[in-house]
Amino acid sequence: MTRQLPSRRRFFGLAAGFGVSAGLLGACSRGGAGASEIVVSFNDLSQPFFVAMRRELEDEATKLGVKVQVLDAQNNSSKQIADLEAAAVQGAKVVIVAPTDSKALATAADELTKQGVAVISVDRNIAGAKTPVPHIGADNVAGGRAMADWVVKTYPGGARVVVITNDPGSSSSIERVKGVHEGLAAGGAGFKIVTEQTANSKRDQALTVTQNVLTSMHDTPPDVILCLNDDMAMGALEAVRAAGFPSNRIKVLGFDAIPEALARIKAGEMVASVEQNPGQQIRTALRQAVDKIKTGAAPKSVSLTPVLITSANLAEASRIAEVK
Known part of the structure; x- marks a missing residue:
């Protein structure tokens, strides 16, 4: 109805x-x-x-x-x-x-x-x-696949991967998960998702999820934790540090390239985050909205290409100036 x-x-x-x-x-x-x-x-x-x-x-x-x-x-x-x-x-x-x-x-x-x-x-x-x-946003499937591609390249013999998803039901979560699964599957049977849980895009929930995962897998910890937004990556980093694992034993990747994540990458605490340029998304949408009102021009979809930001290309991040 x-x-x-x-x-x-x-x-x-x-x-x-x-x-x-x-x-x-x-x-x-x-x-x-x-x-x-x-x-x-x-x-x-x-x-x-x-x-x-x-x-x-x-x-x-x-x-x-x-x-x-x-x-x-x-x-x-x-x-x-x-x-x-x-x-x-x-x-x-x-x-x-x-x-x-x-x-x-x-x-x-x-x-x-x-x-x-x-x-x-x-x-x-x-x-x-x-x-x-009409939709203006990054290709989230490509972003998820970029995270998985990093894992495959970094661990050619295979890896145990934890995936912490963002808001259930959102297209960003669905599409990023799809990209991660596709990328790891392309790497071969050696790449295993040992658990996949949501933390609802929240830092505190990701902290709890990661703590529980590390407790249950203490003797066989994951190699990589893929967090589908950066705020959750901050929680995961805190849990890994609190659990006492050696530096860089468990790699944490995020998504969004917020300034805090870029700072963590610069400090060597976090290995990567996917830049999807929220500024370009919302600025493009607002310009189209103004054009619609002024001229009647119909808004059009725009797909942005996400970029995986690591220490190697940190200077290219669109908000690098905000890194302290």
């Missing part, structure tokens, strides 16, 4: 119930389009990756002279859907969204499209919508 958008009165009540207020809707810039014409919904602004993406958004909004409203879904699909519905009633013309769950927002995206609101996804795509949603 197609979900109907609630009435205007019910809409605002629903939005209020989910905390869509001036406190959560932050104007990022000045002048230009009206404050509610462009709305950006991040799935979870407690994650460093999306904090960095928001910072890039604010800078681009200032350069373009437009106002943008920012919403934090707090990793809750129901809240994100209600937030976006409320944004449409309040007059949004374009919605940029990093979805909490790739499939959960399909119906909401279709309803927004019916109302004439353009929808653009960033970082994570929206799957299953009747009207395809």
Whole structure:
């Protein structure tokens, strides 16, 4: 059954119930389009990756002279859907969204499209919508495969690998896992995933997951821990260090190339992270949103090529200047 958008009165009540207020809707810039014409919904602004993406958004909004409203879904699909519905009633013309769950927002995206609101996804795509949603993001399958390729190259005789996944149901998690599996399978039977668990993109959860893994595998520890975001990699590094393993005995790789991860790579504590350039993603999405409002130009999908950042190419990282 197609979900109907609630009435205007019910809409605002629903939005209020989910905390869509001036406190959560932050104007990022000045002048230009009206404050509610462009709305950006991040799935979870407690994650460093999306904090960095928001910072890039604010800078681009200032350069373009437009106002943008920012919403934090707090990793809750129901809240994100209600937030976006409320944004449409309040007059949004374009919605940029990093979805909490790739499939959960399909119906909401279709309803927004019916109302004439353009929808653009960033970082994570929206799957299953009747009207395809243009997506701007990195090729996450390629990113996962780059992590696996590093393992295969570094351990030609085979390796025991732990995979710690990010948000279940998100396209980024599904696609990165696919890339990791494909890359390790291509390396041959010597490459074994000894356990694969989610830590929901959280540092503290990754710490706990890694502690449990290292306790259960103390006599035969993994060679590599692949964390599908950098915040989880920070937790894994802490667990490895606390467990007392020799330096570099267990290699930790992350994904996102946040400044803290780049600093850890520079210090030799972490071996690699996948750069997917959140700045280019959100800046491109915002430019397309502004073009849509000004000229009617339909937004288009853009696929970025991720790069595995190691100590060998650290100087090429797009945010290297932020490494202390």
